[in-house]
Amino acid sequence: xxxxxxxxxxxxxxxxxxxxxxxxxxxxxxxxxxxxxxxxxxxxxxxxxxxxxxxxxxxxxxxxxxxxxxxxxxxxxxxxxxxxxxxxxxxxxxxxxxxxxxxxxxxxxxxxxxxxxxxxxxxxxxxxxxxxxxxxxxxxxxxxxxxxxxxxxxxxxxxxxxxxxxxxxxxxxxxxxxxxxxxxxxxxxxxxxxxxxxxxxxxxxxxxxxxxxxxxxxxxxxxxxxxxxxxxxxxxxxxxxxxxxxxxxxxxxxxxxxxxxxxxxxxxxxxxxxxxxxxxxxxxxxxxxxxxxxxxxxxxxxxxxxxxxxxxxxxxxxxxxxxxxxxxxxxxxxxxxxxxxxxxxxxxxxxxxxxxxxxxxxxxxxxxxxxxxxxxxxxxxxxxxxxxxxxxxxxxxxxxxxxxxxxxxxxxxxxxxxxxxxxxxxxxxxxxxxxxxxxxxxxxxxxxxxxxxxxxxxxxxxxxxxxxxxxxxxxxxxxxxxxxxxxxxxxxxxxxxxxxxx
Amino acid sequence: xxxxxxxxxxxxxxxxxxxxxxxxxxxxxxxxxxxxxxxxxxxxxxxxxxxxxxxxxxxxxxxxxxxxxxxxxxxxxxxxxxxxxxxxxxxxxxxxxxxxxxxxxxxxxxxxxxxxxxxxxxxxxxxxxxxxxxxxxxxxxxxxxxxx
Numbered sequence: 149x150x151x152x153x154x155x156x157x158x159x160x161x162x163x164x165x166x167x168x169x170x171x172x173x174x175x176x177x178x179x180x181x182x183x184x185x186x187x188x189x190x191x192x193x194x195x196x197x198x199x200x201x202x203x204x205x206x207x208x209x210x211x212x213x214x215x216x217x218x219x220x221x222x223x224x225x226x227x228x229x230x231x232x233x234x235x236x237x238x239x240x241x242x243x244x245x246x247x248x249x250x251x252x253x254x255x256x257x258x259x260x261x262x263x264x265x266x267x268x269x270x271x272x273x274x275x276x277x278x279x280x281x282x283x284x285x286x287x288x289x290x291x292x293x294x295x296x297x298x299x300x301x302x303x304x305x306x307x308x309x310x311x312x313x314x315x316x317x318x319x320x321x322x323x324x325x326x327x328x329x330x331x332x333x334x335x336x337x338x339x340x341x342x343x344x345x346x347x348x349x350x351x352x353x354x355x356x357x358x359x360x361x362x363x364x365x366x367x368x369x370x371x372x373x374x375x376x377x378x379x380x381x382x383x384x385x386x387x388x389x390x391x392x393x394x395x396x397x398x399x400x401x402x403x404x405x406x407x408x409x410x411x412x413x414x415x416x417x418x419x420x421x422x423x424x425x426x427x428x429x430x431x432x433x434x435x436x437x438x439x440x441x442x443x444x445x446x447x448x449x450x451x452x453x454x455x456x457x458x459x460x461x462x463x464x465x466x467x468x469x470x471x472x473x474x475x476x477x478x479x480x481x482x483x484x485x486x487x488x489x490x491x492x493x494x495x496x497x498x499x500x501x502x503x504x505x506x507x508x509x510x511x512x513x514x515x516x517x518x519x520x521x522x523x524x525x526x527x528x529x530x531x532x533x534x535x536x537x538x539x540x541x542x543x544x545x546x547x548x549x550x551x552x553x554x555x556x557x558x559x560x561x562x563x564x565x566x567x568x569x570x571x572x573x574x575x576x577x578x579x580x581x582x583x584x585x586x587x588x589x590x591x592x593x594x595x596x597x598x599x600x601x602x603x604x605x606x607x608x609x610x611x612x613x614x615x616x617x618x619x620x621x622x623x624x625x626x627x628x629x630x631x632x633x634x635x636x637x638x639x640x641x642x643x644x645x646x647x648x649x650x
Numbered sequence: 651x652x653x654x655x656x657x658x659x660x661x662x663x664x665x666x667x668x669x670x671x672x673x674x675x676x677x678x679x680x681x682x683x684x685x686x687x688x689x690x691x692x693x694x695x696x697x698x699x700x701x702x703x704x705x706x707x708x709x710x711x712x713x714x715x716x717x718x719x720x721x722x723x724x725x726x727x728x729x730x731x732x733x734x735x736x737x738x739x740x741x742x743x744x745x746x747x748x749x750x751x752x753x754x755x756x757x758x759x760x761x762x763x764x765x766x767x768x769x770x771x772x773x774x775x776x777x778x779x780x781x782x783x784x785x786x787x788x789x790x791x792x793x794x795x796x797x798x
Binding site: 545 | 655658662666669682684689690697703704707722725726732734736738741752753756760761775779783791
């Protein structure tokens with residue numbers, strides 16, 4: 149089927165009233181999560197994951213995807229008004245957005261962030277549509293060796309980009325792989341590491357793990373801080389529509405942000421966060437007035453905000469076309485698809501085209517909804533920002549409790565979540581990032597199957613990973629990144645690229 | 651903090667050794683047909699090696715002066731107690747009553763100082779959740795001995 153036919157069939161799915169409703173719920177909830185510091189899109193998606201079990205797979209993915217790119221929109225509001233990033237990808241927006249607000253230009257900053265996000269998000273969806281079919285055709289030639297190597301590459305890049313020590317990030321990945329082996333071995337049927345508990349025979353469920361590591365542990369971290377929230381503008385925020393001069397200054401940053409965001413988003417390890425950081429760096433480098441950055445330059449808002457939405461769109465491509473999640477958020481979506489009995493990958497477009505094209509076209513709808521939600525409803529989001537944390541945290545805890553129980557209706561999952569919450573908090577204190585753990589946990593069973601199948605096919609020889617070109621190139625890059633942790637000069641490069649993955 | 655990081659490295663090594671020994675008993679198989687213990691053994695081996703490298707790095711790092719920071723153990727323990735109690739009481743007392751009790755603990759323990767506000771907020775939250783989950787969604791949450 150040609151691309152136009154696929155797009156039209158996708159709209160037939162995404163414009164169903166029920167899917168429009170779920171898209172709206174997802175983007176609204178995502179915007180709310182983006183506005184509120186204290187919980188990011190990963191924690192937010194994990195809270196809603198159990199609720200998606202009773203939905204059709206397409207509706208579930210539409211809603212969960214909406215949370216991700218909705219959070220990118222919402223994060224800019226707190227960055228600009230309060231100088232506190234709502235989520236990690238909006239950190240750079242604080243640098244110039246807040247300065248613009250201090251100069252009485254909060255309205256244009258919010259406006260250009262919303263329009264830039266819309267343009268970046270929409271153009272990245274077009275990129276997704278055009279690249280999906282060619283990439284899928286290419287990926288149909290992949291065997292288990294290629295999958296093993298590409299998944300290892302994705303995991304290695306995420307480990308490389310994690311803040312702090314790469315050894316610690318690798319430890320997290322190894323720990324995640326070990327946790328993934330708990331339960332029954334799929335091939336032999338033998339139970340592993342279940343400690344006599346029937347609840348562990350099916351393995352550790354993703355929801356209590358992620359809720360604990362990202363929800364509960366975040367709350368533990370946040371209750372020790374007293375976040376000073378001086379909401380900048382007590383009255384109405386005016387002039388949300390940028391002026392012609394603002395558009396003139398933002399036009400090229402928005403275009404560059406789209407390309408940077410999409411290009412980095414589709415790479416394993418990429419996504420919204422690294423896209424926004426790189427975009428800010430590029431805008432500062434090419435600007436005729438780099439000294440203006442950090443003092444309220446609109447380019448410092450337009451570029452990163454466009455890039456983070458373009459990056460969030462691009463990140464869907466490796467997941468849907470190859471079945472390989474490029475970051476933790478995509479790993480959660482992979483988990484959600486597997487729970488619904490659907491394995492993403494090249495065959496997804498053939499066996500379940502409605503999921504791919506339905507989700508992609510719903511992003512158009514979602515981006516329009518977000519523009520409407522973010523421009524006129526800024527006042528409402530500002531009011532929500534004023535809700536004290538002492539009311540929010542108990543409610544977030546309650547969502548975690550209900551969410552983890554509703555997975556299997558077992559109190560055991562609640563206790564598991566608490567355990568991972570404490571572990572996650574201690575790990576953060578000791579400078580371990582939980583993101584590589586989650587990605588390794590989700591990829592673990594797939595990695596194990598790919599590795600075992602490769603060795604069976606090659607009659608026990610590891611040369612299969614070297615003789616196949618894509619596998620060889622991927623593993624060489626992995627080796628380079630890991631050994632770069634040892635070289636002092638290359639370690640400096642890593643320090644520049646580090647991002648907060650949580 | 652340096653001591654805590656060294657202890658953490660030792661714990662990783664111990665965990666890795668446990669995983670390797672257990673995987674060995676599970677059956678590693680042969681390279682032509684890897685068994686159920688193969689992947690955990692490999693992961694455990696890698697973790698053990700990384701644990702040793704991390705231990706050496708933490709041991710050599712004598713400049714570390716930062717402590718644990720402002721850890722609010724009191725509130726963390728309250729939250730953990732609340733979660734464990736919820737797990738223990740949910741099926742006995744039922745969704746609504748267990749939720750009310752744990753919300754009182756959370757609101758009072760980590761939120762407001764006022765008992766009145768904690769009780770009122772917990773009651774309102776429980777009521778809203780009852781309407782959403784029991785009345786609207788007809789969820790199969792336990793009703794407990796009180797039948798609500």
